[in-house]
Amino acid sequence: MSKSNKLKILNDPIYGFITIPNEGIFDLIAHKYFQRLRRISQMGLSYLVYPGAHHTRFHHALGCMHLMKKAVNVLRFKEVAISEDEENALLQAILLHDIGHGPFSHAMEHSLVEEVSHEEISLLFMENLNAEFNQSLTLAIKIFKGEYHRKFLNQLISSQLDMDRTDYLKRDSFYTGVAEGNINSERIITMLNVVNDEFVVEEKGIYSVEKFLVARRLMYWQVYLHKTSLVAEQLLIRVLKRAKELCASGITVEASKAFSFFLNNKITSSDFNEDVLDIFSRLDDVDILSAMKEWMYHDDFVLSNLSQMIIERDLLKIEISDQVQQDQAKKPHIDYLIDTYNISAYEAGYFVFSGEISNQAYTAIDQNINIYYKNGEVKDVTEASDQFNLRSLSNKITKYYLCYPKRK
Template sequence: MNKLKILNDPIYGFITIPNSLIFDLIQHKYFQRLRRITQMGMSYLVYPGAHHTRFHHAIGCVHLMQQAVNVLRFKGVDISKAEEEALYVAILLHDIGHGPFSHAMEHSIVNNVSHEQISLLFMERLNLEFNSNLTLAIKMFKGEYHRNFMWELISGQLDMDRADYLKRDSFYTGVAEGNINSERLITMLNVVDDELVVEEKGIYSVEKFIVARRLMYWQVYLHKTGLVAEQLLIRVLKRAKELINSGVKLTASDPLQYFLNHEISIKDFNDDALEIFSKLDDYDIVSAMKAWQDHDDFVLSNLCDMVINRSLLKIKMKNKPIKINQLEKHIENLIKTYGITRMEAEYFVFTGKTSNQAYQLEHQNINILHKPGKIQDIVKASDQLNLKALSKPVIKYYICYPKEAL
């Protein structure tokens, strides 16, 4: 069977699958599940085109990694065949542990287990199936391989993950501000002392990349409507678990039922739990919410109705923390109008905060390589004053409450 297939991608055109191992991993049911996990969670409620999946994104990352390997080899960086394959495997599987609606439900389905931890569990399981052919990729993914630039390509501040998702999410949302020139960025990459650097000529592409990241976060990823929709989704799961714990029967698919009935933390993530998790996707959550819309429980039915029919809570963003009396006023109003308990009212009235840091000065810096061989952090190398400002976290506070009758 010919495994060197060509895929047609709306962003990059034709993408070639580099070898039979990558083909077999793409064909595996664990990876095929990513076709049913949206890349951008609830953002489609704001940007109707944002229905692309984690599957799209992972394939795009492999394509960019192929370009990066070719560029670095052309510049004399020694990358063995085994290292090349491991880079492709690690970037292909870097998001395989995402649950339904990507980040929206990361800590709702399971207890404080990140998608990176679940990705690692999937990789280790696949490694058993694939005769230990993923061992080097796992080492790179964990940052334990001695050549640090390879980890930076997978999970640094200028990695192939970001290079793909900014361009892809910009395309599918129609938000032009995020459209980075990933091809030029990759062409300007080099390696010095096993650390990733960007040649001086690429400095403006890096500036654009950091600014694009900031704009995409405020305009898309942290858009207030997407934010409130994600909060409602988290509360749907929380309420469903509460009801089940008190003996109420809820209809849901078997995989979802399992995670509603059990509190699964990282130590409980055995092979059985992983197998059940691999059958869970966006469709389980949507079909459950469609059923729960008509449930007798006031909180669950209203939360589901809000998400399914996009009749969301009102959200106000502020630069300062929300005053307690503001919150209390809305809670009291809800209790009085519907005769519900304070705990039930708090499902519909709540505050929170969100932050955005486009560039982390202390974490895996983006370094610029000047002609004489001098290496400088992008913030120092750039004459763009606002890059220093973009390395500081910006925090915004929000309050959510019903805008009309429930």
Template sequence: MAKTKTNKLKIINDPIYGFISIPNPLIFDIIEHPYFQRLRRITQMGFSNLVYPGANHTRFHHAIGCMHLMQKAIRVLRTKGVEISDDEENAVSIAILLHDIGHGAFSHALEHSIVNGISHEEISIKFMKSLNNHFNGKLDLAIAIFEGKYHRKFLYQLISSQLDIDRLDYLKRDSFYTGVAEGNISSDRLIAMMNVKDDELVIDQKGIYSVEKFLIARRLMYWQVYLHKTGLVAENMLVKVLKRAKELTKKNIEIEASTALKYFLNNEISLKDFDDEKLELFSRLDDYDILHAIKDWRNHSDFVLSQLSTMIIDRKLLKIDIQDEKHSKEEITIIKNQLKEAYKLDDDLVAYFAFTDMVSNQAYNSEIPIKILTKKGTLLDIVKASDQLNLQALAKPVNKHFLCYPKKMKLA
């Protein structure tokens, strides 16, 4: 009986954009690879579903959406006379498809706990190079563009800039799944206004209002969704749980965990040590490992591990107090003393239940400007081209300080 060939020109039904076509067999095979399929098990928004119950979409959704928008952007630029070869189109599509492949379980939580000193961007490059070996060098150009080493700058800017394809998808997608209408940007309109001038990605002048809305939407989404206090405290508690698990493992205290999670709890991994074997183990680590582990850790004999794990699973989170100024040493001391009294903990353990940190957001970075192409053919920074006074304010970083502590404790 003859083997039937797989149809590699599939279509995917996306709730945001409708039908998305997979453009060629190579991209189909990359999507089918276990490294990419892993993204189905990495949530796009971490613990945001504790605030917005619909926010259960994954990095897989986002990556496929980005590939679709990149295809649109290439078509628009070609209609405006920008020459883009088929090889460049394929490479930039692969680069955006794989831009988040290095994200760990619960996205940023792993970067601050058990896989220290290695960013998800660095791990993405390692995944891409491994895939390149698997596909016999067919990802060479995609990697060069992703790393900003290709001579055509605008192709890199489509992947990473102040107004890139990544942001156009995640703002619209996250707005849809959270139900937060303020983030619902017009990605189609913004892409239709894209152009290239002097090898730079720019926006035609008539798209200026769409850019203004994009920047304001980004600011609102950060404070209303990405840095929402409940998601913020949950992610920080997860970081504390994983750090405690790693600390106990170092003391040879038995910790139940999957093979992949156990490996990273038992070993200190640096960037230079992150070889193909470590990459393979990392590829087996996803949200399911973490959730399964903290469900088990609720019954662990260690008070800190069991208490924090139970609080996360039951959504009985620490209280979080956010303000513009740093919390005073007196406030922190009051909380810590109450904790010591209530739970009979020493200073080291108290730090797991009472801690401070800072979050920062800058909606627009004027050092990497979004450039508007005027009708006269000149380029202007969006802040100067816009008559919106508040765009200037969006270029200033906003810092907020927070203090987390158990709800039973009182600041004063």
């Protein structure tokens, strides 16, 4: 058989042509662990609100890699020394930074497994791939974990102005059609520089950074924390919780082999061995959707109704307020469910619940976005900006919600 060409060019709707830079990167992209990301939605159930939001973690990872390549070229042009090995490690790390996401991304992050973040699972995947690819990801893992001596390399992967955020804001804005999130990633990257081993933005780029932070705030309220998306994701969490409860009590709950494993076993970080990782790698959105389509007809009232709500997009009502939702606000809705459907107060609690959401576009004490002036001065963006509202973006805004069923 003839050897296939691994230096491919991919067509991306955001950036145009994306070139796969070397055969090692191609082999990572071609690996089954990475290909799974084609079946993991980038924005969970947001497509129930924004019909175009069907893009995947696969799209996002390739976009991040493309932006990282551009950032490296810009910094080298400005005489920041970045070796070939460091560049390749950066591309590997940013490509794999989200590989640990489970089905529907953040929506099910702490539901399938107990208190294990997607970053931890990403690291497990990276270590597994490192062993498979003859330790060629060792430097990438070191940078990803923040253990490499050059701090700015980690900041390009994980900070308040990293390639991850720079891609997902622009990409999510495009696919949802929400123009407020459209940032100038090209301009931001062109203005990057490194001072005292930390990356900075040159003063000419301050307005692009301001736009980036405002766009992030608007995207959270308008898209990521949209009330309908919020309800759908909370229902998804409760579907999984109920399915696990039924399994624990010996009731049959049909699901794929991989999904059944997590329904029937409590998995924590200490349990996450290579066998569990392999089972996790076989899970994607399809497992969850196909299971819920079956669960719509399950004998259990809670599981069947929650599943039907999501599949048929007949969701709960939601009220959002600046005030904490008091327990007495739930009582009439719980009483209605108990009287109408003859279920217990505990079961009714699956359909009537409250919680909180928060939005903080910028954290001034956590890996600041620094603006670099020609005279060598470096200032935090909130100090450098003449935009008064920018300072308020570092304030955490919390809102409270109450969900309950519609009356028939």
